[in-house]
Amino acid sequence: MNKTIEHPLKKYFRGEINYTTCSGCGNGIISQSILRAIDELAINFGDIAFVSGIGCSGWIPSPSFNTDVLHVTHGRSIAFATGLKLAIPQTKVIVCVGDGDTGSIGGNHLIHAARKNIDLTVICVNNGIFGMTGGQAAPTTPYNSKTTTTPYGSIERPFNLSNLAVAAGATFVARWTTYQARPLKNSIKKAIMHKGFSFIEVVSQCPVQYGKVIGMRNDPVSMLMNYKEKSVNIRNSKKMSEDELKDKFIVGELAEKKNIPELTDEIKRLRREAKKR
Amino acid sequence: MIQINKDACKGCGICIAMCPIKILEFSDELNNQGVHFPKITQEEKCTKCENCMIYCPDFAVVVNKDEK
Amino acid sequence: MKNKKNIDRKTDFIQGNIACAEGAIVAGCNFFAGYPITPASEITHYMSGKMFEINGTFIQTEDEIAAIANIVSASWGGNKSMTATSGPGISLMLENIGLAVVTETPCVIVNVQRGGPSTGSPSIPLQGDMLQPKFGSHGEYQIIALAPSSPQEMFDFTIVAFNKAEKYRVPVFILADALVGHMRERVDFPFEDEIILDERNKLETYQGIHQKIFLDENMAPMPIFGKGLKANITGSTHKEDGFRNVSDPKIMDNEIKRLSNKILKNKEDIVLIEEKYLEDAEVAIFSYGLVYRAVFETVNIARRKGLKVGSFRPITIWPFPQEQIEELSKKVKTIIVCENNLGQMFPFVKAAANGNAKVIFLPPETLGTLYNPENILNTIKEVI
Numbered sequence: 269m270n271k272t273i274e275h276p277l278k279k280y281f282r283g284e285i286n287y288t289t290c291s292g293c294g295n296g297i298i299s300q301s302i303l304r305a306i307d308e309l310a311i312n313f314g315d316i317a318f319v320s321g322i323g324c325s326g327w328i329p330s331p332s333f334n335t336d337v338l339h340v341t342h343g344r345s346i347a348f349a350t351g352l353k354l355a356i357p358q359t360k361v362i363v364c365v366g367d368g369d370t371g372s373i374g375g376n377h378l379i380h381a382a383r384k385n386i387d388l389t390v391i392c393v394n395n396g397i398f399g400m401t402g403g404q405a406a407p408t409t410p411y412n413s414k415t416t417t418t419p420y421g422s423i424e425r426p427f428n429l430s431n432l433a434v435a436a437g438a439t440f441v442a443r444w445t446t447y448q449a450r451p452l453k454n455s456i457k458k459a460i461m462h463k464g465f466s467f468i469e470v471v472s473q474c475p476v477q478y479g480k481v482i483g484m485r486n487d488p489v490s491m492l493m494n495y496k497e498k499s500v501n502i503r504n505s506k507k508m509s510e511d512e513l514k515d516k517f518i519v520g521e522l523a524e525k526k527n528i529p530e531l532t533d534e535i536k537r538l539r540r541e542a543k544k545r
Numbered sequence: 546m547i548q549i550n551k552d553a554c555k556g557c558g559i560c561i562a563m564c565p566i567k568i569l570e571f572s573d574e575l576n577n578q579g580v581h582f583p584k585i586t587q588e589e590k591c592t593k594c595e596n597c598m599i600y601c602p603d604f605a606v607v608v609n610k611d612e613k
Numbered sequence: 614m615k616n617k618k619n620i621d622r623k624t625d626f627i628q629g630n631i632a633c634a635e636g637a638i639v640a641g642c643n644f645f646a647g648y649p650i651t652p653a654s655e656i657t658h659y660m661s662g663k664m665f666e667i668n669g670t671f672i673q674t675e676d677e678i679a680a681i682a683n684i685v686s687a688s689w690g691g692n693k694s695m696t697a698t699s700g701p702g703i704s705l706m707l708e709n710i711g712l713a714v715v716t717e718t719p720c721v722i723v724n725v726q727r728g729g730p731s732t733g734s735p736s737i738p739l740q741g742d743m744l745q746p747k748f749g750s751h752g753e754y755q756i757i758a759l760a761p762s763s764p765q766e767m768f769d770f771t772i773v774a775f776n777k778a779e780k781y782r783v784p785v786f787i788l789a790d791a792l793v794g795h796m797r798e799r800v801d802f803p804f805e806d807e808i809i810l811d812e813r814n815k816l817e818t819y820q821g822i823h824q825k826i827f828l829d830e831n832m833a834p835m836p837i838f839g840k841g842l843k844a845n846i847t848g849s850t851h852k853e854d855g856f857r858n859v860s861d862p863k864i865m866d867n868e869i870k871r872l873s874n875k876i877l878k879n880k881e882d883i884v885l886i887e888e889k890y891l892e893d894a895e896v897a898i899f900s901y902g903l904v905y906r907a908v909f910e911t912v913n914i915a916r917r918k919g920l921k922v923g924s925f926r927p928i929t930i931w932p933f934p935q936e937q938i939e940e941l942s943k944k945v946k947t948i949i950v951c952e953n954n955l956g957q958m959f960p961f962v963k964a965a966a967n968g969n970a971k972v973i974f975l976p977p978e979t980l981g982t983l984y985n986p987e988n989i990l991n992t993i994k995e996v997i
Contacts, residue, residue: 273548275604282822282843285553285604291580292557296602304599314841319686331845331856336838338689339847339857341712344682347674351683354670355644355690356839377682380675449599475557489562535670542665 277303280313282334289324292488294446294472298393299328301449301470302362305456316360317352321345321374324400324474325366325393343374346381349388350531357532360389360460367394368406371427375407382436382465386531389459389466392429395474396481403477413481430469430522439464439525445471445495445517455521464530471495471517546609547585547597553605556580560597560606566590569597624801630655630697630794632764633723633787634663635802636771637695641810642721643669644692646683648676648702651735652791653725656697677702681709684720689846691837693775697723700742701732703749710784711750712848715872717782717827717835719813721774722746724786725794728981737981738790740902740953746786747931753869755876757883758786758931760902764798770928776811777883781876782832788930790953793903816842823854828871830878876932885928886937890916894923896997897941897970898989899962900951901927904977907984908951914986915993922993930958935965942966947996950974951984971996 278285280303289295306316314336318329322342330339336359340348349363370378370392381388397415398404405415405422408429412421430443440462442455452470459466473479473491484490495517502520505513547569554576561569561583568591572584582605585591591608598608627635634656637645645664647657657673664671670687674680677698684694698706703724713720728734729741746758757777761770767789774785816826816834819842826833826844833853836842845855850865858864876883890912891897900908905926915922925941925948927934938961942948948970950959956974963972975992977984 273607273609275598275607277604282845287603289602291555292559293602296604297559297600300599300601300604314843315839317838330847334843336836336842336844337846338686338838338844339849340682340686341708341848344678344709347679347682348686350672350679351644351646351686351694352690352838354672354683355687355692355694359839376675377679380679446600488557488559492559492562535665538665539668542662543668545666 277307280306280334281332285332287327287332289327290476291486292473292475293324294395294470294474295324295328295393297446297449298391298452298470298472301453302328302391302456305453305460308453309457309460311360311460315358316362317356318362318364319345319349319352320364321366321369322400323366323369323398325364325369328364328393329362343369343372344377346370346374346377346388346390350381350384350386353386353388354532354535357387362460363388363390365390365392367392367396367408367429368398371407371429378433379436382433382438382467384531385437385439385464385528387463387465389456390468391456392467392469393472394429394469395472395478397474397478399474399477403480409481415481430467433467434523437465438467438523439528440466441523442521443469443471443517444519445499446473447492447495447499448519458521464525464528546593547588547591548607548609549583549585550605551576551582552578553603554578554580554582555603556582557602559600559602563596563600565594565596566592624799626797627764627800628655628795628797629761629764629767629789630725631659632768632800633697633771633789634659635800636768637721637775638663638667639802639808640772640775641693642695642775643667644684644687644694645669646672646674646680646687646694646696648674648680648698650699650702652727652794653697653699653723655794656723677705678709681706681713681722685709685713685716685718688718688720689838689844691839693719693779695721695723697725699725699727699735700729700745703742703745707750710746711752711754713784714750714754714756715848715868716846717833717872718784719778719782720784721771721778722784722786723771724788726788726790734981736791738792738903738953739981740790740904740957743788743930743952743954743957746788753873755873756784756786756931757781757876757929758788759885759928760788760930761793762902762905763793764796765800767793768800768802772808773885779811779813780832781879781883782813782835783876788902790903819843825853826855827851828853828868830871830874832875880932880936883929884932884934884937886934887926887928889924891923891925891941891944893921894945895921896947896949896993897923897925897945898949898951899925899927899958901930901958904951904953904984907986908989911986911989915990920993920997922997933961933965935961938962938965939967939969942969945970947971947973949989949992949996951989953977953980
């Protein structure tokens with residue numbers, strides 16, 4: 269049979285699937301994982317809204333996804349997503365951010381949303397660089413990396429964004445690389461169903477800008493294989509020394525807290541209490 | 546049962562690397578984006594693991610589980 | 614359109630800030646996000662209780678940037694939303710104010726102005742941020758701004774602000790100051806059937822991938838989130854269907870001009886002014902906000918002395934009442950601009966007068982203090 273079959277995730281797109289990302293960019297793998305998670309949960313796509321910011325990660329949902337999409341200013345997605353969730357709490361709000369976007373200019377919004385435990389699913393595409401603007405060092409770029417703003421090597425220690433989210437109070441945190449697309453999808457499912465602030469960090473290949481920094485320019489396959497080699501499951505990491513873990517990506521579900529009051533529930537409670545007086 | 550939308554392909558090679566039984570390789574042809582896209586070499590060996598579909602950043606590969 | 618209003622009393626003696634909050638609630642405000650800042654905090658305090666009483670939402674955000682972000686997205690969720698701050702807060706909000714303008718998001722932003730620049734004097738009134746909402750955010754855009762002069766007007770104009778925001782899908786500013794915000798005066802609450810509220814034009818059903826939801830001078834329908842309308846919203850330059858195009862200058866030209874015309878072509882409805890004793894006036898005094906109180910007193914005194922003076926007060930600061938000033942300039946010899954700053958609206962008045970009348974600027978003797986009517990009178994006598 270020579271009939272063309274449609275991609276099983278095509279129904280989630282506004283028109284043709286046409287990501288204009290660089291060849292081999294991890295964005296598309298993450299997009300597939302998000303959509304597959306939603307598909308397996310069998311949630312009506314119209315009951316989900318996406319918020320994204322400025323940076324390559326912003327292009328995952330906007331304008332491609334065939335549901336409500338809000339594409340906002342750099343670093344502010346989580347703040348906008350908070351207002352949206354407060355206004356329409358019955359809608360699931362998924363936020364696609366980047367490491368530069370939410371780790372740098374948006375850091376304050378990240379830690380406060382985690383502290384408030386507002387029911388959002390934040391998917392942080394961590395490519396270790398500011399990709400869209402030409403490869404500048406990001407707060408996640410490893411020490412001594414040579415980038416367009418650190419020609420002599422970066423002199424700052426990078427953030428561990430997942431640890432930051434946990435410390436700020438996020439009630440579900442996971443990290444995967446794009447190499448682990450299936451576990452990523454499963455964590456996204458869990459995050460969507462989790463009532464509270466979920467943070468999923470995805471270490472993702474930027475073959476053009478970050479590939480250049482690590483000598484794998486335009487070589488997404490090598491970058492993926494590097495993720496495979498350097499990934500350590502959280503369980504195994506507990507048996508390893510700090511030295512052994514130095515360049516590794518600790519992947520898995522890093523934190524889960526239940527029974528922490530969620531912000532929209534608290535708002536409802538305040539309304540009930542205010543009426544009583 | 547592996548359908549490759551050759552013009553959607555950007556030639557990244559990820560599907561080829563992620564195939565566990567190595568039955569994908571770059572074709573000699575160029576698509577309309579000017580890159581080599583993958584072709585299937587021994588389709589009968591395909592286990593329908595769906596790696597090629599799941600890891601394609603451009604949604605260019607579809608694995609049809611219904612067809613043999 | 615008439616709606617049920619949240620009114621439970623007819624007259625009160627309240628602070629301007631509280632009156633502003635009360636006006637918002639009457640206007641249907643059901644989402645407030647704020648960050649503490651003198652001299653606006655009373656609005657945030659009041660809303661932190663009231664919003665829950667009327668089944669609305671209050672959130673104290675981590676900073677002013679989050680406050681404006683929250684009210685914009687809450688508006689997309691269907692809420693009538695508001696924030697209140699002072700000059701430093703508006704400075705922080707400016708980037709996202711631009712986003713609110715270009716995404717045509719109805720919302721109300723209150724600036725209770727204080728001494729500036731920078732940290733300045735938190736409790737001293739200064740009309741120092743008059744240009745800020747119109748020119749502070751980058752790019753070419755229009756907003757609406759109103760200047761109340763009393764607690765009664767804080768109440769009344771906040772209702773107007775919500776109505777204009779809804780009608781024109783634009784952020785509307787209330788430009789008060791520390792004195793108007795903190796002074797206590799009688800406020801009369803209108804009877805329920807006296808209040809008319811405007812509601813945004815909403816998209817009812819999904820109209821397809823290229824549905825027109827932006828850039829209509831007659832107001833495109835707004836696709837509220839969570840209703841299956843597949844809203845496609847972006848701060849990037851976009852077309853009527855919301856799709857981004859940042860390479861074609863014609864699309865940017867179209868977007869900027871349509872957004873601008875949406876406000877400018879509706880000036881007749883938007884621009885509110887108040888003229889007193891101008892029929893035979895030789896001198897007109899241009900003032901707004903708190904300063905108008907002293908000016909109106911001065912005009913009364915001047916008239917009792919037989920001086921032919923009148924008052925021109927813009928209630929709407931932006932869009933600027935250019936046409937009305939031009940008309941005025943053909944009738945009077947001199948326009949005296951009184952404002953509590955070093956002349957922010959003065960150049961606009963002078964330009965609008967276009968040489969037809971002399972336009973002079975008269976600040977208060979000390980910035981931040983009330984005008985002494987005698988000083989204004991002396992200037993009138995010099996020019997009349």
